Amino acid sequence: MAKKKKKDAYIDPQQRELRELIELKKMQQAAAEHPEEVQAEFEKEEPIVPKTFKEKWKNYWYHYKGLTWGGLAGVVLVVWLIKDIFFGPxxxxxxxxxxxxxxxxxxxxxxxxxxxxxxxxxxxxxxxxxxxxxxxxxxxxxxxxxxxxxxxxxxxxxxxxxxxxxxxxxxxxxxxxxxxxxxxxxxxxxxxxxxxxxxxxxxxxxxxxxxxxxxxxxxxxxxxxxxxxxxxxxxxxxxxxxxxxxxxxxxxxxxxxxxxYPDKFPAEEAPADNSSEEAR
Structure with missing residues (x-):
């Protein structure tokens, strides 16, 4: 029995791929004939809940990336408007x-x-x-x-x-x-x-x-x-x-x-300074 296991351990790579392909075909056929069993297996799987901060951030960014960028753009626009209206030249x-x-x-x-x-x-x-x-x-x-x-x-x-x-x-x-x-x-x-x-x-x-x-x-x-x-x-x-x-x-x-047209629009003359005459 030990000799058989040892022999399987050194099976030819092509034979191994062929076996895997046959197993895959069997699984696909079984899924096609009994889809309710496959659905039941999926329903048994527990949802993956992110636990660490990195996992939570990755999950958030995947689902809300567009909303986040939109919110940031809105904030920048509001800040720009406030600056332009109240603090602009x-x-x-x-x-x-x-x-x-x-x-x-x-x-x-x-x-x-x-x-x-x-x-x-x-x-x-x-x-x-x-x-x-x-x-x-x-x-x-x-x-x-x-x-x-x-x-x-x-x-x-x-x-x-x-x-x-x-x-x-x-x-x-x-x-x-x-x-x-x-x-x-x-x-x-x-x-x-x-x-x-x-x-x-x-x-x-x-x-x-x-x-x-x-x-x-x-x-x-x-x-x-x-x-x-x-x-x-x-x-x-x-x-x-x-x-x-x-x-x-x-x-x-x-x-x-x-x-x-400088000839048609003569330079405006500055008002005369009458201070000297008034002093007299």
Missing amino acids: EYDLSVTTATKYMFSALNDSMSSDLASYAEDYNGDGKTDVTYNEITIYLDPEAENVDVQMNAINLQKLMAVFAGGEDLLFVLEQESYDYVCGGKEGIFIDLSALYPDIDIIEGDKLILNDTALGKKMYLNGLEEDVFLCVRDMGGSVKEDDESLSTMERSLDFVENILREE
Whole structure:
């Protein structure tokens, strides 16, 4: 008997694999003929309960990884909003671009370039302009477009528009038509305020060949990219804050024109100092 066991211990590997395969086939056949017995065996098995911290953490991460990341993202967003609302800088002006072009990729100093046409309106001792770049594609035949990201950016643009707080928009014809939706009077008629200026066409200030446009690399484009100022009405409330923002926005426009047409916009003279005359 001992000799037989010793002989089985040194069985040929191929024979061993064949035996295992035969046993597996028998088990599969038995399971197919009597599935209720197999189910009963599974029901007898006790659930594996994690005991150590490592096992518990592994089990938690396996089941709740998505919820955990989502919760962390929500916390980060809330913290960012609180920081931006209560501790962020108070901007003098906001400029939103909504085109297919990514100006910040060519010019990483867009905010400071825009700030050179604004002033310290809030009196905090510095001039800050927030630059909000929204890249959108409205041509259905555009190639290599991230459809999901494009949809998000379109929603972002409409959210900014619906907010009614930002009045300065840099647009192209496609995005202009998109936000206007066929309606007139969405933007201020700049030609009525600044007649006989060749870079102004109705409610558009064509930026391509201006000094600002060259900083944005617009002078090499075939299509016009222009600046528009949102008018009162709709989501823009006619209150003191909106009126103040509109005055700042039109001052921004005039500073661009002043640089392009110094003869038509003479430098503002400082008030005369009459202290010497009063002393007499």
